[in-house]
Amino acid sequence: MRPPKAAARIADAPVTPGASVAQVTDQAEPARASAGRPLERRLVLVFVSLGALLTGSLALYLTWGVDGHWDFALPRRLEQVAALAIVGVAIAVSTVIFQTLTQNRILTPSIMGFDALYVLLATTLVFVLGSTVAESIDPLLMFGVNAGLMMGAATLLFKAVLGDGTRGLYTMVLVGVIAGTFFGSLTSFMFRVMDPNEFDRLMDQLFASFNAIDTELLGISAVLLGAGILVAYRMAPRLDVLTLGRERAITLGLDYDRTVTALLLAVAGLVSVSTALVGPITFLGLLVANLAYQLTRTHRHVVNLTAAGLLAIVALVLGQALLAHVLHFQGTLSSIINVVGGVYFIALLLKEARA
Template sequence: MGVKQSRDPAALRLAILVSLALLCVVGFMTFNVQSDWAFILEYRGSRLAAMLLAACAIGISTVLFQTITHSRLLTPALMGFDVLYVLVQTLGMLLLGSELVEWSPSLRFALQVLVMVALALLLFRLLFSGSVRSLHLMILLGMLAGMLFRELSELGGRVLDPSEFGISQGVAQASFSRMNTELLAVAALALVVGCLLLLRWRRSLDVLALGRDIAINLGVAYERMILGVMAVVAILVSVATVLVGPTLFFGLLIANLAYWFTGSQRHRWTLPASVMAGVICLVGGQLVLDHILASTLPLALVIELAGGLLFIALLMRGVRQ
């Protein structure tokens, strides 16, 4: 009986997602190959690496953020955190100017991640500490914050010189079809660092999702853990934004696909499932649009449309974790 109970259905469903993700990866690298493999590995391989890193960063950060906010509707993108990273980069160019341009891209990214973490923690405390706010108010505040950060970034970009403006706009205008592959190595390192930090709380994430009072009663250092997880979220948001730019509904889409497909709330299943869902959407979507249908339709448009429809459906149903 014990053996049968240990076979969680979520494990089988996760295995299906992993298999589908691997098929998408293999198909993306091998379908419609018409040139030498060295070029294919260099061109498609770098794009594939960026998509895999982005899927990992967006999937994990969204599930974690929904855990600490206790809502399946709220995501870092909806609360404006990805646009905040763009603003951090623009402000860095305004304050340091030519000195920052002379830095290596990896060093600039490291500095921006540190500032991003500090500002994200401050914004999180301002939005989620104190009196309990309604879900609709939090969504409104997030949307307004994102609009404010975007307008400030554009305003700051207008006073930059061309070289500084090009660096600033490189992140703001990145997309699923035009990814920033220059920072793959440092983005991968930041992702690994964020995941290593997350390992400290991996056994307490399910308890954290039960709410503040229950978590404290079960011996979890709630406030410290919440800030630690939020710091990891900020690192992962920085990684995703520098690779594919700001995305609004992609995280919401893959996180809820992970919840639905695994039928579980346990992070041992939902975290990897969200990553696999992200890989399927990104890599599989590029495979279908670029190589099978030969379509010029942007993948971002399809994903954001699907995510937007899901957001409206969840908002109307009032789904909460």
């Protein structure tokens, strides 16, 4: 059998449905030979452009409206940039992996109910303890509870539902959708019976905010993000093989069930880190992942993961600059991202319908 790393070399080539492994290889090699140089030039141009865009957006955000008060503004903004980068990369990497596993580019990990579980936990704390007590809980403890609960729920879901083959994977997605709907129903019930003043204070917690980030949480999140990224990049060749489909991946020597389970746990960990740090941002992953696919036009995950991460940082930094200096915090960053991402999502649906 061809080992996964060797098999990953054919991931960029078009594959005829029903072709054998030998035919896949025969189709792949000429395609890569003929398209290799233009593709490499395109990728260089893409990453140079993304690097310039990232540098420009960071410079804009860090210097806009400082008016000489660098000693106060710069350290605070650098902390916000670090939080934006951690959240953006975590969401981007988890979304690219999840879309590869599900073979669907309009799905995101939020469909598994992680965002709904976070909202349910925050609502339950305010509903039972009151907003004053809930806000006095140590942020590090809350971060650990949120991340641990989401990881625990994901692990139970994967062990209970994920069986052999693609059917198990799609059954797991369906169970996640049902669980998210159930969590949302419980949350809506508590919203209706909650004191209006408590509800107003709760709403401030449920929208993603980068204005007051605990530096200790940033350090922990950075370590967890680094572990997740290490797993993602080390398993990038296996992700390349998974783009060929389950049957071909198994034929090429991939341990499908173990690989999918490990990648899903990495996705759950990354989503837990980003959500527990600042709250849910629904459409960011969908937006940056699909933009990365369109820019790179390759199936190599090392490339797509990097491009999606850079795009996520740029989107969040520009969105935060718009929120702070144009809208003067009359809104939330998640609402800006969700409006843009929602429009893009509708455009993707219309494109799929025409196709």
